[in-house]
Every structure is written in structure tokens, then in C-alpha cells.
Amino acid sequence: MSLGPDDVKNIAHLARLNIDESDIESYAESLSSILDLVEQMNTVDTTDVLPMAHPMDVSQRLRADEVLEENQREHFQKIAPKTEDGLYLVPKVIE
């Protein structure tokens, strides 16, 4: 399976990556070769194999439903570019 320049641009857009036009060709090649490897793995018969959800064969530990966190707003907002009335301010987004 091979990816073209438009696929690369689309993937970059979805991931909000700013890539150089001149690199697109080599990205397309690298990504395509990864997909080729996946394609190769797809030829293995996995009929009776449960798909893995995680490389480690263990299950999720659960936490008790307790409130343990304290308010650290000031601490967190020190590194925010802009805040007001306790809110984080970001460039305007309206659908």
C-alpha cells in the first residue's frame, strides 16, 4: 500500500503538524514502507488469536472512587500564557 502527497498532507493536518513541502515525498515513502510491513504481517494467519489491546498481558487496576486532589489552580495557571477570572484564555474558537 502506498501513500501519495495528499495523504501525507491530510495526516499532517489531522495531527496539526507543520511540515515542509520539500519533505512530503520522503514522508510518503517512509510511511508507505511502514504500511508495507503491516501488510506483510497481515499475511500471517491469526484466526484464533485474540487481538492485543496492550503489549503487556495484564489487566487494568481500578482505583477507589475518592476525591484526593486539592485545588492547585494557581500553581497550574502560572505556566498558562493567559488566564482571567480563573479561566484559561485561548484564541477564539467558534464553530
Next chain:
Amino acid sequence: MEWETVIGLEIHAQLRTKSKIFSSASTAYGAEPNTQACAVDLGLPGVLPVVNAEAIRMAAKFGLATGSNVAKRSVFARKNYFYPDLPKGYQISQMDLPIVESGNIEIELEDGTKKTVGITRAHLEEDAGKSLHEDFHGLTGIDLNRAGTPLLEIVSEPDMRSAKEAVAYMKKIHSLVQYLDICDGNMAEGSFRCDANVSVRPKGQKEFGTRAELKNINSFRFVERAINIEVERQIDLIEDGGEVVQETRLYDADKNETRSMRSKEEANDYRYFPDPDLLPVILDDAYLEEVRATLPELPEARRQRFVTEFELSDYDAGILTSSRAMADYFEATVAATSSDAKTVANWIMGDLSSRLNKEDIDITQSPVSSAMLATLLNKIADKTISGKMAKDVFNGLWNNEGDVDGIIDKMGGGQITDDAAIEAMIDEVIANSPGQLEQYRSGKDKLFGYFVGQVMKASQGKANPALVNGMLKKKLNG
């Protein structure tokens, strides 16, 4: 051409855990902005989500109560998209292996017909934060208190064929999650919200039409109106030679119209993949049996019991059990009064409900508690007051004017049940109405009402009406 409507609903029920689904920050509503958003909720580097056991238990409860398959192995996945109120750049949700699959629920329409609606799946996910678009010098304000609040997204099959069916289904789920005590059902605070997938097709056609998704409809009334107006729009569009496009639409309640929000094609590329920070959640039979044992009596069973135990009609039992709080109120009142269950039911469905509706408050916030209503009904049962006086006492209780005895005292005491006192009043009324007496005795029966009215007036409304009726009849007939 005759058209058929096809509707499927996605309901987001906020689970009533104390802490968030992946962090130990509080989920309490209404806190100061960002005071309940911890490092995990903010998506700061190096944090690790850990699953809240209670969220899993609540989802399992829902699954068991709807006859669904509760998955022994479920997996959290990342749903990737960018929006400022989602700081990680992905929402942790479930995709291929949700915790609940293939259940169903029976709904009942106003005319009494029943219908089964399939539940495709219910999966756990975290809520996003809130964007405030009021003017912050041209910027948007972000409050992340809600980020990480556990949601159960309940997805129905496209089984509903009218807005009314959709509302009946939504009400049923709303009642169920409250019975199960897994969601407070508060729609005003957004604890229970709904998206509707709506399409139309020519009657008899097998394939579904292209659907539009109506977002975030936050009341039962709006669901019905939004669906109806959207169906109208789609039919008009097709009949004019147009085509419905698959998109997300927003219902504008003020204008009563739906309008396009964004085309779903582009937004749709969420690139789900298993979240490497989280391991599969494994549940065993013993766990599920333990959860099953904690299931409360569900609405349908309680309704049946109300019919047999309290000899109520199926209709009355249905209304009383439509919310767990109302059913609890009813049972608490019945247990505390010597009045019969039917009288209790009538008061709850009549005076109390109309008052609650009028002031738009929930029965749990009723100023008249079940204990107060029970005391009031006892006063009717022991003939201290008449049914008519009871309504005035009820109003007094509602307005916090005191307890039942205090209000009756203020009204000048209970009703008059003393035969001699009533007889004296009757004698006086008859003596003062010779003309009417003569007419009555010459056959004008209708005048009986006049005499009753006069006696009641003389007693300032406090004479026991049954006694007045009986004694008056005897006297008048000489």
C-alpha cells in the same frame, strides 16, 4: 408520497461518581472555574490515567438492567481531535470493545402500545471541558472542571419511528438511570443529554435514508420539537429534488429550526486506537453476580407490585413509578397514613404534581414532605377536616405556614362533626328560608343544593358535608 421517520438516539448520562473517571479530582457541579481540574485532567506531560472502579460498576449495572452483554474484557481507546476544551488532543473513550453491548428496553406510548427498542451499546468515556465564548477581549475562556467527568454513552438501534417514540425511549432511560442510582438525571445541569440521528425514507423502503445528527438537545420537549422540525425539513428538501447530506445540526429552540454545524466528513476522522496508558478492563462472573445482587427493584417490577399490593390501576402505577423519587414518596406516604393507597395516589398525581409542575421543581424538593402529606391525609380520614379544607391546609404547608395542626388551628379549627351544632345551624337556615322550603316541598328538588350552601356558609365551610347532607335531607323531608 408517504414517508417514514427513522430515529436512533445517543444519550450521554453523567455517572454520579464522586471523583473523575481517570483522576481523583472532584466531579461536584458548580465549583469555581478550574479548581477541580488536576494534572491528569489538564493532560500535563507524564501523568497516568487510572480507572475509577465505581464508573465500571455503574456501567455494569446499566448493562445488567437492560439485559445487555456486559463485556468481560473491554478496552479504552483514544478518539483524536483538536479543540481547546480537550487539552490532551484526544478523548479517552471506547470503540471496538465497549463495556456494554446488545440490550433492549421496552417503551410505552401514550396510547398504551408497547414497543421494544434495541440498545446497540453503552460505552464509558470522559467528558470534555467547557468553552465560554462571551467576550474575553476576543478570546475564548476555558473551564476544565468538567473535563474527565465520567459519561456513559448509550447508543440505541435506529428503532424509533416517530418523535413521540424517541421521547418515550429517552424518558425510559432517564427513569432507569435514576432507579439504578448511576446518574442524577439533571438535564438543566447537563447530566443527561441527547443527540438524535434522524432520517426519512419512503414508506416500505428497506434501506435507510441519509441521516442528520441533532446535537445536545437538553429537554424532552425540545427532543420532540427538534425531531419533528428536522423531519419536515428533510421531506421538503427531498420533495423539492434535493438530497439530505450527512452532517451535524444544531437545534435552535428560539427559532424552532435546525441548522448545519459542520460537515461530518472532515470531523469524522478520529483515528481511534487503543490507549496505551490503559490496560484492558477484565470482569469475571463473580463480579457481575455481585453487581446483579445490588440491582434495585426496577420500574416495571415496581409498577406490577403497585398494582397488586396497593390495588392501583395500571395507569396510576405507571405514573407513580415513572420516577424512583415519586415512587419512594408514594410508598413513604402510604406507610405513614391510615388513608388508603388510592387516596394517596390521587393526592400525589393531583394537587402535589400540579403544584410541582407549576413551579417546575422536582418531588425531592417538595416543600410538602411525604410525612406532612401523611399527617394531612390522617386528618381527613379521622374527619378532623373535610377534603375541601385539606386543600387549603395543603396550600398552607406548601407555603411554609406551619405544620398540619398549626395551620388547621389558624383556619379556626377542624370541621364541625358535632350533630347538635349542625342541627342548630340547619334549623336556623330552614327557619330563615320559608319560601324555599315551600318550593322544595312542592317538588323543586334542585333547591337542596341551596340549603346545603346556606348551612356550609353558616358554618364558615367547616361543617362536615356528609353529615350536613344526611341531616338536612331528613329535616327537609319533614
